[in-house]
Amino acid sequence: MERNLESPDLRHIHITDKLFGEYVKKVSEVMIPHLWKILNDTLEDAEPTYCIRNFRIAAGEIEDERRGVVFQDTDLYKWLEMVAYAIAGGQGKEYEKLADEVIELISRAQEKDGYLNTYFTVNAPDRKWKNLAEGHELYTAGHMIEAAVAYYGATGKEKILRIAEKNADLICRRFGTGEDQMRGCPGHQEIELALVKLYRVTGKKEYFETAKYFIEERGKEPNYLAGEIAGRKGPEFFPELKNCDLAYYQADMPVKEQTEAVGHAVRVMYMCAAMADIAKECQDEELLAACMRIWESATKRRMYITGGIGSSGFRERFTTDFDLPNATNYSETCASVGLMMVGQRLAMATGDAAYYDVVEQALYNTVLAGINIRGDRYFYVNPLEVVPQFCTEHTYMDHVKCKRQKWYNVACCPPNLGRTLASLGQYIYAQGKDSIYINQFISSDMETQLQQGSIRVEMESELLQNGRVQIKAVTENGGKLKIRIPKYAEGWEVSDSSLKNCGQDAGGYLVLELPAGSAEFTLRFAISPHWICANPEVKEDNGKTALVRGPMVYCLEEIDNGRLLSQIYVDADAAVKEMPPMENLVGEVPTLTYQGLRVKNVVTDGSLYGRLAYETEKVTCKAIPYCMWNNRGEGEMLVWQKVKIL
């Protein structure tokens, strides 16, 4: 299999998909203006973020204290990155002027030496680089750099790239193993993958070297973060980090020695993304192996069927193998975005299509669940089971919201989701020397240049409706089309036998030889609804089953099935019927119906406990895609349903 694949230019990929097209459109039509209001504190009934105001204060245009969380600047950077991708995708041109003004503001907030962080510039200039564990300075810089690379990539405008370089230059001077350098590493990874991106666009090797340094320094003895934390009396920014362990930061041992996904889920993913990038860049097989080990730990033993990760709501973290509670979990939207980032990078580094099974699982389920179909409400936490009245304050259910929120105080997820949707093309296509890779079956078109000449691909996917994907490829001088065969496909065939079919390569891709000129064919995947069980070690899911169809995990909602969903038993032998999509949802995805049993305990007088007695009632269950739950009001939701044991 071919290694070291690349992402095609986002400017030449357009999403036309029935389902994802709806969400992508919402990014420019709803999310960008909605989040803009939030950044400017003009959204009604939302807590102020102070975000834009903070930049104005840092720029010396307003005199005031800087407010909001210490990494609030990243909201603006992720907004800018999202705008950049929208522009690249041809859907955000109208925001370019606004973005240019934002960039001017950022420029004015940057200090002469390149330092850029409104919190420390305004509130604590003498505390710069002194609290890497919690201060998020390098994390914030990373998001700025990612936005810069994205905006430059979308528009070719260099202003923001210069800001990023100036900031990155400062970081590269400051951090490293040199005598006059600080031997620190960040509490929240992000700078590493950003510096790799900046290196790729500028060619400046020092950015790459500093990214590599941060990865290598992490968890090494003498342990920088341990020393820094011990040197403070207590937490400075996040009281909840008191007595926190080094594993939370993935800094309890050197990165290359790590074998498990431990600690804060988003941190693990951002770290792994950089590990894959760096390993690919310098062919560091040891680093790649470490990244793959952590990936295996995360996805083979610690991941929800929805592609959610981070099963403890406490500290948003990974726990233990097979510990996957369905109601108290975190499964942060951002963590699944991170999972997509890592899967994509590992697939590109190795040529192994299997990574995209997980990317797809995360994308179609947890990531899409992060946003409502109107585009203006967001989930941060993604449980697999909700009973609204139990999600109360001051309990272990405090973090679980029963409906998507307008905004969050720590607002990483909405713009992270926005930038992911706006740059979806990178997850659909990849390219090698003479090949185009189709990794996701999301209707779109793309153009790029291969070694032997140009290629244009048009994909019309009805995967979620009937498993059919129509593909048209027009090449200058031929080429290969490599198509991922997803794990859930029960069978597949290519309609046009005139194409040279080379079978599946070692990475699992179906390889088709394209002639020069035009080729058109239909790929038919056999997909049907089916019932899934979990590994017996997953205590929570023993005796339960989940319904999936293709990449979609389905769930029951109260609005369709009544309350007390925990009373429902599935007869796994009964047929599951594909029915028309639910009204008021998007993407034309079938509703699934099946016979079930409702088992009602009979307890006299509403007592709390009584002699075991129950009544059964046959019911018809209606399941909808998990990602679209809570689009029709608040109520119970359930993924893992009880199985009637025969």
Place this chain on the structure above:
Amino acid sequence: MERNLESPDLRHIHITDKLFGEYVKKVSEVMIPHLWKILNDTLEDAEPTYCIRNFRIAAGEIEDERRGVVFQDTDLYKWLEMVAYAIAGGQGKEYEKLADEVIELISRAQEKDGYLNTYFTVNAPDRKWKNLAEGHELYTAGHMIEAAVAYYGATGKEKILRIAEKNADLICRRFGTGEDQMRGCPGHQEIELALVKLYRVTGKKEYFETAKYFIEERGKEPNYLAGEIAGRKGPEFFPELKNCDLAYYQADMPVKEQTEAVGHAVRVMYMCAAMADIAKECQDEELLAACMRIWESATKRRMYITGGIGSSGFRERFTTDFDLPNATNYSETCASVGLMMVGQRLAMATGDAAYYDVVEQALYNTVLAGINIRGDRYFYVNPLEVVPQFCTEHTYMDHVKCKRQKWYNVACCPPNLGRTLASLGQYIYAQGKDSIYINQFISSDMETQLQQGSIRVEMESELLQNGRVQIKAVTENGGKLKIRIPKYAEGWEVSDSSLKNCGQDAGGYLVLELPAGSAEFTLRFAISPHWICANPEVKEDNGKTALVRGPMVYCLEEIDNGRLLSQIYVDADAAVKEMPPMENLVGEVPTLTYQGLRVKNVVTDGSLYGRLAYETEKVTCKAIPYCMWNNRGEGEMLVWQKVKIL
């Protein structure tokens, strides 16, 4: 039914029970010396408590900083109270000298004006009474007073009573509605019930009035605790109380307006105990009604079948009706001790035997589970379902210990349990004008004086073995014997038809007229193992069943049934057999066996998810009393088992 019953003198009750006798013996043989070592920091491999040392420092005998949690003094007070009850019960005479020395030490640590609290005396004399929300000053004083009343009651020695009075006098001067008084109330209730006890033993009305004041002041506007908390920047003693709600302290509204059990479970119970006491004393029907409402909320909608309360591990608190998760719950041993205290008081205030059903449920299950059969290891948290590998640090399972601990940093439970076991007699018997009440069927004998003359009762209970209870009553001039008929009894009969049987009274007590002289009879309860289900609103228990026999809840342990207990299904129609008691356990309580089904998901290659497939295997399940789990090594444990739906 007769109201306003009294507790007989503990000095004239002796426990001879097969089961409880073992535990009561452990109090004097193991717990008292074990905890004494802990108080003196001489127990190996245990964190120092500094408890005795702190008193020495306060007494001016050592110069040092005072260490340990702010309410650490209560460990010594509860130890003293436990010793007092042991002495009263005839089992702790050898500790009396030590106790007298302790009392001398306490006396030396008391300030001239009566103030007594090692933390504030030594570390923060200028902070006295300034942090009632968190400082536990009144709580600590309450435990001192309870110990004093107990020790005086057991020995007749007045020294400790004088210390308590001097301290209580100070509190009564300090707190109240007078112009020169402070209008405060405690963050943790306890002083109220203690002052009532002190009033009862001294007859000094001001103690009662101050107790009543504290109950009445709580939650009133202007809200003392709200003001005090707002006046501080953040928590002083417990960082985890940052942004805590007033409901946590049951101070969000006046006590008489409260309708639900909310907030910290132990606080609720200690408050209700005082409410029942005060209501009984002044015939305050409104206060009694409020107490009964909170009791109903706690026991009819928010209690585990084991008599555990406080279903959220976060802040050890009550949550919402029917929110009863089995693995992440708190169900603190102390909270169930509190439940026993309230139930007993409500039963004595009203004459209603039904309160003792709950007292018994808590005692036989959660409270007894709090201690191992050797007497030297303790549970603070009492889950109904444990998988050891999931109980990891830095997660929502952090608070759940898979084995009983030698000691806890916040060590309220072990001595609370000890004082409860050592004073068990108060839960077994009560007395009215001309009646003795038998509330629990725990082998014991007692003597007391009724209006018409003396009475001696000897009870030989084989309730847990065969449902038979032999009772011998010897009276001077006759009297009534009122026997609670427990809810779980499927039938009952009295062997001696020569006794005048007046049937059940309105409170549910079977009333027997005793002749002058001796009467002997056997009471036979029909009890058999049976399966219980929960109210359908308890999401967690839908599809599940628990096995009970009499007051005992049973559980499965890994040692008898293998791991992955979540795979087991119960065939509720199959017979449950009573088998000989498990070796190495105590009390001669039968083991229960029954046919079950083990349903194993089949997932290839250890994958995390796969197509639904399972194998079934018939298994014989062995269940033991829940209270005795984790006495034979660490492993999985399960109360609520899956039901095979027919």
